[in-house]
Amino acid sequence: MIDIKFLRENPDVVRASQKGRGEDAAIVDLVLKSDEARRLALNEFEVLRAEQNSLSKLVAAASNQERNGLLENSKTLASKVKEADIKRGELEELTKSQAMQLSNILDPAAPIGKEEDFVVIEHVGTPRTFDFEAKDHIELGKLLGAIDTERGTKVAGSRSYYLTGAGAMLEFALVNYAIASALKVGFTPVIPPVLVNPAAMEGTGFLGQAAENVYHLEKDDVYLVGTSEVPLAAFHMDEVLPVEKLPIRYAGYSSCFRREAGTYGKDTRGIIRVHQFDKVEMFSFCHPDQAKEEHKRLLQWEKDFLNAMEIPYRVIDVASGELGSSANRKFDIEAWMPTQNAYREVTSTSNCTDFQARRLNIRYKDAEGTKTVATLNGTLVAIPRMIVAILENHQNADGSVNIPKALQSFLGKDRFELV
RNA sequence: GGAGGGCUCGCAUAGUGGCCGAGUGCACCGGUCUUGAAAACCGGCAAACGAAAGUUUCGUGGGUUCAAAUCCCACGCCCUCCGCCA
Numbered sequence: 149m150i151d152i153k154f155l156r157e158n159p160d161v162v163r164a165s166q167k168g169r170g171e172d173a174a175i176v177d178l179v180l181k182s183d184e185a186r187r188l189a190l191n192e193f194e195v196l197r198a199e200q201n202s203l204s205k206l207v208a209a210a211s212n213q214e215r216n217g218l219l220e221n222s223k224t225l226a227s228k229v230k231e232a233d234i235k236r237g238e239l240e241e242l243t244k245s246q247a248m249q250l251s252n253i254l255d256p257a258a259p260i261g262k263e264e265d266f267v268v269i270e271h272v273g274t275p276r277t278f279d280f281e282a283k284d285h286i287e288l289g290k291l292l293g294a295i296d297t298e299r300g301t302k303v304a305g306s307r308s309y310y311l312t313g314a315g316a317m318l319e320f321a322l323v324n325y326a327i328a329s330a331l332k333v334g335f336t337p338v339i340p341p342v343l344v345n346p347a348a349m350e351g352t353g354f355l356g357q358a359a360e361n362v363y364h365l366e367k368d369d370v371y372l373v374g375t376s377e378v379p380l381a382a383f384h385m386d387e388v389l390p391v392e393k394l395p396i397r398y399a400g401y402s403s404c405f406r407r408e409a410g411t412y413g414k415d416t417r418g419i420i421r422v423h424q425f426d427k428v429e430m431f432s433f434c435h436p437d438q439a440k441e442e443h444k445r446l447l448q449w450e451k452d453f454l455n456a457m458e459i460p461y462r463v464i465d466v467a468s469g470e471l472g473s474s475a476n477r478k479f480d481i482e483a484w485m486p487t488q489n490a491y492r493e494v495t496s497t498s499n500c501t502d503f504q505a506r507r508l509n510i511r512y513k514d515a516e517g518t519k520t521v522a523t524l525n526g527t528l529v530a531i532p533r534m535i536v537a538i539l540e541n542h543q544n545a546d547g548s549v550n551i552p553k554a555l556q557s558f559l560g561k562d563r564f565e566l567v
Numbered sequence: 568g569g570a571g572g573g574c575u576c577g578c579a580u581a582g583u584g585g586c587c588g589a590g591u592g593c594a595c596c597g598g599u600c601u602u603g604a605a606a607a608c609c610g611g612c613a614a615a616c617g618a619a620a621g622u623u624u625c626g627u628g629g630g631u632u633c634a635a636a637u638c639c640c641a642c643g644c645c646c647u648c649c650g651c652c653a
Contacts, residue, residue: 194622201622204634208585215633222633388614518615 149506150250165254168468179246186239193232200229252503255477258468265467273460275484280545284487285536286418291547293567307423314564319531321558323401326428326528330399338400340379343370348382351508353474360409376400377525380431384510391514395434395442419532428528436502439522443499446526447479450495453528456554459537460484462491474500483537494533497526
């Protein structure tokens, strides 16, 4: 949720931001109108309530004869107060529900446009030229005994898979390497709950447009998270953080669950797009003035990871129309996938400024008062896609796969052999 | 699944309808004293909104009442015991 005071003072900025995203700018005027009415109703209520409170004190102090007269007034006043209170409540709800529809205000530097209007910031590494026909990760996964999608679908349906043998070991190595690097730069490792309550889901903004991609367990009214961003962000829900502790950084390792509704026919083969996968996610609570720098740092740590995996990639500045509603800017890293002859998203980092924290009521306190923190998130490693990138980029003619140096000590070898 | 107890300002607790936004102890902050510290003593000390007056907040939501931390209902969470499972 954006700052309603900011909206009052800069409606044009918010309108422009909504337009830039391809979203409805008319909401701005609805909010302005209902907020105005809300403030009037609030004032009306407060004045009546003040009167009631002071009258109430008189009643308490009055003698028995005086009391009856006072009670007459009190009763009529009480019904007025109740009426004013209901009106205030309705207008507050209306204003909030309208304001919640507004997305975060775009960073002016974010490229405007639709999905394809991203800006490439840089290319790192050169896609390899093969002197044999490169196999895709599905074939390699079979040869190495690393990925079993057939049994995955038998047991759990489409977009399901088993990681076995080398595949399972590769996950452990990737996670260990990721956590070790995160520790080096000051992250606190976290294993969060993946089953969360509505408040956590709502607060992180996943029950809006993204709701259809979330698994909901109706009987218990809990949700399976699509990313550990949810429990990490909600970790400090309703808390005031000491300013000197900022930035507070967590590296969460968890399973992630996604319904992938509306992606029929997209990436149906292999493990690029699946219902369940494990991920190490970086999350930072920081001072709003520091958010841009922190965003760059998260991106750098993502690049460091890709560099260590020795995989060619490019960094893109995601276009406004493709940003999540919480993000004011987003950088994706896309790894080169040889058999697709394309760069495909493997990590993503978003600056949510104070948008998410306002919903979750997470603040910091300094000499001037209590203000909303900024939150940022970034993928350190999403396992299946990283496995795809490693297998495909580091394969040999016989189907064996060379292990990046950074992972060798975790695996005790330098190559995955055929089984 | 069954029975009971609890949820109050950082912590512990007092508070059974008006004098309670709320007492006490500890912690914390400032001061006096001290060579310095401790102790003692004095003062301060919950939060949000608001320009202010003021309003709101005693787990959450609803209700009763002129008036609710206090009475009623529902829900959430914590604890104890029993059962069940490990």
